[in-house]
Every structure is written in structure tokens, then in C-alpha cells.
Amino acid sequence: MSKIKIAIVDDHQLFRDGLAGLLLKHEYFELLASLPDGESLLQFLEERESPDIILLDLTMPGLGGFEVLKRLKKHYKKIRSIVISMHEDGNYIVKCAKAGAYGYLLKNADEDELLTAIHKVYRGERYYNDDISARMFQNLSLQQSIPEKLTKREIEVLHHLAEGLTTKEMAEKMFISTRTIETHRANMLKKLDVKNTAELIKRATQLHLLS
Amino acid sequence: MSKIKIAIVDDHQLFRDGLAGLLLKHEYFELLASLPDGESLLQFLEERESPDIILLDLTMPGLGGFEVLKRLKKHYKKIRSIVISMHEDGNYIVKCAKAGAYGYLLKNADEDELLTAIHKVYRGERYYNDDISARMFQNLSLQQSIPEKLTKREIEVLHHLAEGLTTKEMAEKMFISTRTIETHRANMLKKLDVKNTAELIKRATQLHLLS
DNA sequence: TTTTTTATCCGTATAAATACGGAGTAGCGT
DNA sequence: ACGCTACTCCGTATTTATACGGATAAAAAA
Incomplete structure (x- = not known):
């Protein structure tokens, strides 16, 4: 053998x-x-x-x-x-x-x-x-629980979120409207299928989106 | 030698x-x-x-x-x-x-x-x-950035937060007043020196409080 | 060229979080 | 026994987030 x-x-x-x-x-x-x-x-x-x-x-x-x-x-x-x-x-x-x-x-x-x-x-x-x-x-x-990837801008917003910035603060920092930030946030909640920002940050950490 | x-x-x-x-x-x-x-x-x-x-x-x-x-x-x-x-x-x-x-x-x-x-x-x-x-x-x-530990109840609230529950939902689940939840949340923000819930979840993850 | 995606911004509304202050009680530690 | 901590709950107020809907324009993909 x-x-x-x-x-x-x-x-x-x-x-x-x-x-x-x-x-x-x-x-x-x-x-x-x-x-x-x-x-x-x-x-x-x-x-x-x-x-x-x-x-x-x-x-x-x-x-x-x-x-x-x-x-x-x-x-x-x-x-x-x-x-x-x-x-x-x-x-x-x-x-x-x-x-x-x-x-x-x-x-x-x-x-x-x-x-x-x-x-x-x-x-x-x-x-x-x-x-x-x-x-x-x-x-x-x-x-599998992510049907869609986050866009570049969404990732950017995500990082600011994790740093504790409010929508207003992010808008000022990124030179865009608070409404734009609101839309990005809402889109991320939908994409990652979470209820709110706390769960979003947790999920993003699990998916290594915040490294 | x-x-x-x-x-x-x-x-x-x-x-x-x-x-x-x-x-x-x-x-x-x-x-x-x-x-x-x-x-x-x-x-x-x-x-x-x-x-x-x-x-x-x-x-x-x-x-x-x-x-x-x-x-x-x-x-x-x-x-x-x-x-x-x-x-x-x-x-x-x-x-x-x-x-x-x-x-x-x-x-x-x-x-x-x-x-x-x-x-x-x-x-x-x-x-x-x-x-x-x-x-x-x-x-x-x-x-060093934690002058104080979180209490048992705070940890419990923290876990619920990370699961996406709102203050109202946590109060119902834990059979206590929403005001009590609000106090626990506020105390955690102070203890971990963070601005809001998003930063709290991130910090808690770093400190392995959410395992 | 057409369609889709991404990024932008809006009106209106409600829900939720955060912040300032306060208080009482039970359990624990000294 | 006393003091401290943890947990409980409150009034009042402002700020922030989320939600429903909508829109335009540029870039990318088909």
C-alpha cells in the first residue's frame, strides 16, 4: 500500500x-x-x-x-x-x-x-x-442576511455613526444636507435588516464593516 | 556555565x-x-x-x-x-x-x-x-477610559439595546418603567464616556461587554 | 442608448433618545 | 448603626432618529 x-x-x-x-x-x-x-x-x-x-x-x-x-x-x-x-x-x-x-x-x-x-x-x-x-x-x-452591499458613502456615514456623531454633525462634516444623511441611514437600516442604529452598529461590527 | x-x-x-x-x-x-x-x-x-x-x-x-x-x-x-x-x-x-x-x-x-x-x-x-x-x-x-464598571442591570439593558429594542420595548420586557431604562442608559453613556447609543454599542463591543 | 444605481435633497409626521433636575427604598459594606 | 450603592421612578424640555412619501441628476452598468 x-x-x-x-x-x-x-x-x-x-x-x-x-x-x-x-x-x-x-x-x-x-x-x-x-x-x-x-x-x-x-x-x-x-x-x-x-x-x-x-x-x-x-x-x-x-x-x-x-x-x-x-x-x-x-x-x-x-x-x-x-x-x-x-x-x-x-x-x-x-x-x-x-x-x-x-x-x-x-x-x-x-x-x-x-x-x-x-x-x-x-x-x-x-x-x-x-x-x-x-x-x-x-x-x-x-x-446571506445582506441582500445588498453598502455603498461607499454609506460606509463613510457608518464610520461617523460609530464615532458618535449625530446626523447634523455628519452633515456638517461631509458638507451635505442632513436629509442626505437621513436617507443614507435609512437605506443602511433596510439593507442590513436592522431596527435602529444600535443594532446597525452591532451588525456592522459582526460583518467587519467597521475595521 | x-x-x-x-x-x-x-x-x-x-x-x-x-x-x-x-x-x-x-x-x-x-x-x-x-x-x-x-x-x-x-x-x-x-x-x-x-x-x-x-x-x-x-x-x-x-x-x-x-x-x-x-x-x-x-x-x-x-x-x-x-x-x-x-x-x-x-x-x-x-x-x-x-x-x-x-x-x-x-x-x-x-x-x-x-x-x-x-x-x-x-x-x-x-x-x-x-x-x-x-x-x-x-x-x-x-x-483606563472606564472609571466605573457597569452594573448587572445596566449590562442587561445594554444587551437589549444591541438587539435593537427601544426604551419602551425594554421597559415592557423587563417589567420596569421607561424612566428606569432611561436612567440606566444615561448612566452607561456617562460611565463609558460616549455621546450616544451608537458609540456606546461600539465601545461596549471593544470592551467585550457584548459577548 | 437605455436602464439602473448612487447620491443628492425635500415635506410632513411621529417616535425615540438625551438632558436637566429631582426623589425613595432595599441591600450591601464598613 | 450609618453611609454608600444599586435600582427604582418622576417632571419637564429639547434634540435626534425614524418613517411615510416624494424628487432630480450624474455615473455606472447593461
């Missing part, structure tokens, strides 16, 4: 070493490469043999994890990636799934979970544990 | 192994123990020799990192802890510093940074990199 060929891509050596140490303990894995960034991976893939699975960090200097996922999806369809990331936010998880990731683990996943994920993905299945799935669904549910 | 005696405490074996592998590469470190939780550490300290430095995770089942820090501060004054955590939030960093941590690293710290931290802390200095320090100061700055 052939070994599962794996490559690790993570800019933190500490973490790569830990992963490598674990993988080397199991004889049905073959560690092809342990690489510090996306560029190294792409170069490796051009010159050497392809792994079955890539264990991929997201936040790396230069070519980031998302970009790597997209390139793999486009040019190396047979390679399946499992993202191993610090980010728990549903945004990241959804973005990874869309970019072609076969699985998503947090960096605090334990050995059993990692092994399970690798085997499932190797078989062509997806791996997302219950917690990760819940975050993904919660994020998708949040995104 | 004696070796620096180190213990690792982290519930994730992957991470412990990575750390251990790195430490064993350097001959001026002596790895006394690699332990999965706080209870194991305390037991180890009772029966075996004390390390100079503990590399300590925060989020562990059973006895958590904060509790461990406090116990160490109280009973093992000579042992210095460096927290190594996933949490980037200033709240955690400040809480660790207060609980007695000598240093704080994120789990994505690289080898050089880890070594620097260990050496500095071994000399009795603190180790917080620029980014960690900035988050700490930002958090302290936020906390």
Missing part, C-alpha cells in the same frame, strides 16, 4: 518541526517537503514530484495561503490542501472553502484530529470538525 | 514536540518536562526539581494557564513563566502580565524570538515584543 505524500507549508519553523516530527512517527506518511512560504511550494511543485496532500498555513509573507489555494485549484487539481491556521473566524473558513481547501484545522488541533483529517482528505472527502462547521454556517448565515 | 532548565506546559502534543525539538538543538537548555496540563505541572514541581523557566499555554483543560500563573506567583517565586498563546487580544496579555507572566509570545513566534525571550527572562527581564506591547497599552488605555 502506497504512502501518503505530504508537504508542509508554514512560515514558522517551530510549527513545521512539530508537524514533521509527528508525521515521521507514522510509516504510512511520506514527508516530501517542509517549506516556509508559497513561492517555495510552487517552485517545489514545478521541479519535484507532487504531494497528495499539502498542510498549508494561511498567513505567510509574500504569497499567502489564499493565493496558494487558488493556484493549486487552477494548476494542480489532484493535490488536496488542508489549511492549518490560527484564525477561528468564520470569514477565513468560508474563504478557504471557496478557494479550494479540502479541510480546515486550527493550529491547536491534536494528533488524532490531524490524522483523521489527512486520511479523510486523502480519500477525497472534506474535513471540517463540528466547531469549524458551525462557524462556517454562522458566517454564511450572516452573509 | 549551568544550563537553563525549562518545562513546557501545553495540552497540544504537536506544539510541545515542536518546542521540545527546538530546545534540544541548543545545549544551553535542559528540558526537564513536557507536560499536557496545569495539574501535571504542579505535581511535577512538588516531586521533582524546579525549572528556571516555564513555557506555558493559556487555554488548557482543567487548570488553565491563568490559574497556573497565580499559583506559581504565590508558591514558586523563583520560577519565571513565558506565556505562549494563540490569543492576540490585549485582554489576555494584560491579564497574564498581572497574573505574573514574565513574557508573552504568540504561537507563531519564530525560533530567534523564542530564544531571545528565554534568555531575557532568564536574566530577570520581561519580554514583550513591540506588537504585544502595543496591544497591551491599547487595552490598558481602553480600560
Whole structure:
């Protein structure tokens, strides 16, 4: 029975070493490469043999994890990636799934979970544990609740709102009529399906519109 | 010259192994123990020799990192802890510093940074990199802006506010007068030093009062 | 070129929030 | 026992937000 060929891509050596140490303990894995960034991976893939699975960090200097996922999806369809990331936010998880990731683990996943994920993905299945799935669904549910995006001006008003400005103060600051501000506010309430400004600010925070 | 005696405490074996592998590469470190939780550490300290430095995770089942820090501060004054955590939030960093941590690293710290931290802390200095320090100061700055805590009732009103309820609706839901709600709202505006409800919700979110 | 979207502004009206002041009572801390 | 805090509720007033409807013009998309 052939070994599962794996490559690790993570800019933190500490973490790569830990992963490598674990993988080397199991004889049905073959560690092809342990690489510090996306560029190294792409170069490796051009010159050497392809792994079955890539264990991929997201936040790396230069070519980031998302970009790597997209390139793999486009040019190396047979390679399946499992993202191993610090980010728990549903945004990241959804973005990874869309970019072609076969699985998503947090960096605090334990050995059993990692092994399970690798085997499932190797078989062509997806791996997302219950917690990760819940975050993904919660994020998708949040995104679904926005039928429409906010416009540039609305975003600007939103930021001023969050700073505590009144409609009158915003109008003065933006050199437009209070009525215009009123319209922008009303439109945002409708778009984000909220009752008032308090709920608007909360929803906007959840949707990362106030960063 | 004696070796620096180190213990690792982290519930994730992957991470412990990575750390251990790195430490064993350097001959001026002596790895006394690699332990999965706080209870194991305390037991180890009772029966075996004390390390100079503990590399300590925060989020562990059973006895958590904060509790461990406090116990160490109280009973093992000579042992210095460096927290190594996933949490980037200033709240955690400040809480660790207060609980007695000598240093704080994120789990994505690289080898050089880890070594620097260990050496500095071994000399009795603190180790917080620029980014960690900035988050700490930002958090302290936020906390300083609250001269007073919110009361139980105020928190309850705050949550309802964030759900979009009006003063009238909250009064009905909480079986109290609208005037009472008005007083709670006014008090919160004063306590958190904000101008209106929009800014209140934003500030409350920053202060993690709406989790 | 046409249609849609975005940004602008209006009249009129009601609801809600904020602000100034005040007060009584129960529970908690010293 | 006393003082303080938290919670309760009030009168009066102004400011602000929200809601219903409407409109024009420029820019972008189809």
C-alpha cells in the first residue's frame, strides 16, 4: 500500500518541526517537503514530484495561503490542501472553502484530529470538525442576511455613526444636507435588516464593516 | 556555565514536540518536562526539581494557564513563566502580565524570538515584543477610559439595546418603567464616556461587554 | 442608448433618545 | 448603626432618529 505524500507549508519553523516530527512517527506518511512560504511550494511543485496532500498555513509573507489555494485549484487539481491556521473566524473558513481547501484545522488541533483529517482528505472527502462547521454556517448565515452591499458613502456615514456623531454633525462634516444623511441611514437600516442604529452598529461590527 | 532548565506546559502534543525539538538543538537548555496540563505541572514541581523557566499555554483543560500563573506567583517565586498563546487580544496579555507572566509570545513566534525571550527572562527581564506591547497599552488605555464598571442591570439593558429594542420595548420586557431604562442608559453613556447609543454599542463591543 | 444605481435633497409626521433636575427604598459594606 | 450603592421612578424640555412619501441628476452598468 502506497504512502501518503505530504508537504508542509508554514512560515514558522517551530510549527513545521512539530508537524514533521509527528508525521515521521507514522510509516504510512511520506514527508516530501517542509517549506516556509508559497513561492517555495510552487517552485517545489514545478521541479519535484507532487504531494497528495499539502498542510498549508494561511498567513505567510509574500504569497499567502489564499493565493496558494487558488493556484493549486487552477494548476494542480489532484493535490488536496488542508489549511492549518490560527484564525477561528468564520470569514477565513468560508474563504478557504471557496478557494479550494479540502479541510480546515486550527493550529491547536491534536494528533488524532490531524490524522483523521489527512486520511479523510486523502480519500477525497472534506474535513471540517463540528466547531469549524458551525462557524462556517454562522458566517454564511450572516452573509446571506445582506441582500445588498453598502455603498461607499454609506460606509463613510457608518464610520461617523460609530464615532458618535449625530446626523447634523455628519452633515456638517461631509458638507451635505442632513436629509442626505437621513436617507443614507435609512437605506443602511433596510439593507442590513436592522431596527435602529444600535443594532446597525452591532451588525456592522459582526460583518467587519467597521475595521 | 549551568544550563537553563525549562518545562513546557501545553495540552497540544504537536506544539510541545515542536518546542521540545527546538530546545534540544541548543545545549544551553535542559528540558526537564513536557507536560499536557496545569495539574501535571504542579505535581511535577512538588516531586521533582524546579525549572528556571516555564513555557506555558493559556487555554488548557482543567487548570488553565491563568490559574497556573497565580499559583506559581504565590508558591514558586523563583520560577519565571513565558506565556505562549494563540490569543492576540490585549485582554489576555494584560491579564497574564498581572497574573505574573514574565513574557508573552504568540504561537507563531519564530525560533530567534523564542530564544531571545528565554534568555531575557532568564536574566530577570520581561519580554514583550513591540506588537504585544502595543496591544497591551491599547487595552490598558481602553480600560483606563472606564472609571466605573457597569452594573448587572445596566449590562442587561445594554444587551437589549444591541438587539435593537427601544426604551419602551425594554421597559415592557423587563417589567420596569421607561424612566428606569432611561436612567440606566444615561448612566452607561456617562460611565463609558460616549455621546450616544451608537458609540456606546461600539465601545461596549471593544470592551467585550457584548459577548 | 437605455436602464439602473448612487447620491443628492425635500415635506410632513411621529417616535425615540438625551438632558436637566429631582426623589425613595432595599441591600450591601464598613 | 450609618453611609454608600444599586435600582427604582418622576417632571419637564429639547434634540435626534425614524418613517411615510416624494424628487432630480450624474455615473455606472447593461
